[in-house]
Amino acid sequence: MKLRALIQKEFQRFFRDPKLIATLVLPGVLIYFIYSLLGSAIWDGEKNYSYDVLVCGSSPKVEALFEASFGESLTLTRTEDQESAKAQVKAGSITALVTFSEDFDNAVSEYDPMSGEKAPEIEIFYRSADDASSAFYTAATSLLSAYEGEISNAFDVNLGGEQYDFSSTSEVVMTILGGLLPFLVVTLIFSSCMSITLESVAGEKERGTLATILVTSVKRTDIALGKVLPLSCIAALGALSSFLGIALSMPKLMGLELGGMFVYTFGDYILLLALIVSIVPLIVSAMTAISTYAKSVKEASSYTGVIMIVVMVLSLVSAFLSGIGDWVAVIPVLGTVVAIQTVLEGGSALLVGLVSIGINLVFTALFILLVAKMLGSERIMFGK
Numbered sequence: 001m002k003l004r005a006l007i008q009k010e011f012q013r014f015f016r017d018p019k020l021i022a023t024l025v026l027p028g029v030l031i032y033f034i035y036s037l038l039g040s041a042i043w044d045g046e047k048n049y050s051y052d053v054l055v056c057g058s059s060p061k062v063e064a065l066f067e068a069s070f071g072e073s074l075t076l077t078r079t080e081d082q083e084s085a086k087a088q089v090k091a092g093s094i095t096a097l098v099t100f101s102e103d104f105d106n107a108v109s110e111y112d113p114m115s116g117e118k119a120p121e122i123e124i125f126y127r128s129a130d131d132a133s134s135a136f137y138t139a140a141t142s143l144l145s146a147y148e149g150e151i152s153n154a155f156d157v158n159l160g161g162e163q164y165d166f167s168s169t170s171e172v173v174m175t176i177l178g179g180l181l182p183f184l185v186v187t188l189i190f191s192s193c194m195s196i197t198l199e200s201v202a203g204e205k206e207r208g209t210l211a212t213i214l215v216t217s218v219k220r221t222d223i224a225l226g227k228v229l230p231l232s233c234i235a236a237l238g239a240l241s242s243f244l245g246i247a248l249s250m251p252k253l254m255g256l257e258l259g260g261m262f263v264y265t266f267g268d269y270i271l272l273l274a275l276i277v278s279i280v281p282l283i284v285s286a287m288t289a290i291s292t293y294a295k296s297v298k299e300a301s302s303y304t305g306v307i308m309i310v311v312m313v314l315s316l317v318s319a320f321l322s323g324i325g326d327w328v329a330v331i332p333v334l335g336t337v338v339a340i341q342t343v344l345e346g347g348s349a350l351l352v353g354l355v356s357i358g359i360n361l362v363f364t365a366l367f368i369l370l371v372a373k374m375l376g377s378e379r380i381m382f383g384k
Contacts, residue, residue, distance in 0.1 A: 049073055049132045050095075054085040057100030062122070062147070069143055070136075089125050090166040095133050097125040098140070104155075111154045120155040129167035181344055182337045185239070186315035189280055192238035193231075194304055197287040200227050201371075202300040205381070214381060224371040227288050228364070232281040239280060240273075268343050271353050275343075278360040279336045283311070285367035292374045329355035332363050 051074045055063065063076060079085050079097075088094040100122055101107065107120040122144060126137040144157050158164050204210035213223060287304060294300035314334045329335040335356035342349035374380045 049135055051075065051132060051136045052095045053077070053136065054079045054088070054094055054097045055100075056080065056082045056085060056097065057102070057104060059100045059104040059122075061105050062100070062144070065143055065147060066140065069139070086125055086166070089127065089133075092127060092130060092133075095126070095130075096136050096140075097123075099123040099125075108151065108154045113153050119153075121160060122155060122157050123160055123162065123164065124158060125164050125166060127167045128165050182340045183312070183315045185276065185340065186279070186333065186337060187312060189235070189239040189276065190283055190308060190311050192235045193280065193283045193287055194308070196234055197231050197284050198291050198300045198304060199297050200231060200288055201291040202294045202297045203291075206296055210381070214375065220372040220375040221368065223375055224288070224368045227371070228281060228285045228368055231288070232284045235284055236277055236280040239276060271349065272340060272343055274357055275336050275340055275353055278357040279333065281364045282332060282360045282367070285364045285371070289367050289370050289374070292371050293380060329353075330359055332359055335359060 051070060053066075053074065053076055055076050055078050058078075066074060066076065082097070082099060085094065085097045089097050101120045104120050104122070111117075111119055113119070124137055124140055127133040128137070141157060148155060148157075201210065204213075286307065287300075290303045290307065291297075291300045294303060311333055314331075315337045329339070329352045335352065339349045339353040339356050342352065
């Protein structure tokens, strides 16, 4: 009976507390809606690609296979000038170049894999740093692989020893950094902020030291600023250190020869620094508000877990969605992530970056005012 009473007591404690129920249910709800929205955007976005492909040589069978698979999104244009076509692919004005060896279809039908002779060949020239070109190459090679399996490996794809990917090393570095770094940077910033912020108010509540400050004549906004500003500076130092470590080591981690991040201009570095510095006080002020509202550090940690899911998902969105639009600059965190990604990929992000920085500072001010308001509430501070 004692065990039953203890179990019943714990269940009642949990299910009678709306805050605990919310922290248990909200992560699943958020993951469902955010991932569903993200998945819809990803798959819908893929249909929007338009492939303008040049063809050198001829293969009615393969061309028909491409047209049936890609549909209206694919435009095949025949050319005899292979060098000019390669130049257009390099310049990015054409999605890709597909070349067929002489009399390809007949050669494929007559080829004997056991003969030891060189197989008919298809060559696809593309740019991996370009989303549409890379998507076409991936889809085309997949189709050709399936077709080749049906006819007993009667041809080869991109085995001529040429350079088929026209993206430069710096473009590859930028693409890799743009896809990975924004998520890592925001995650590190969040971790740095969380490790030093959660106890800022909730911890003082538990120890009783906050009450001593509140009974003085100090303005509540001054207390809020006194919490947010120094914690932001400390968290920014930690975040910048982590960012530099990742940025400088990432190319070597990927097996590339370029040293670190030195493929960007001085202005790019300044904008990256400003973006990182602007998002730190936003996260710190938001966590300070959570810490102020919570009755204990443990409760503040449970609330922060929900916020962390939102922040991490927002930091991943830009990696999966291309051309997401400048409107995201007005969304805290997401606008900063998109601006960071654009800079790292070599694009122009000055306008989005400046708007995002301004939005971060505005929301930081709002959270500081919210903290000051809660500090003046006896119900929140003392449970009355």
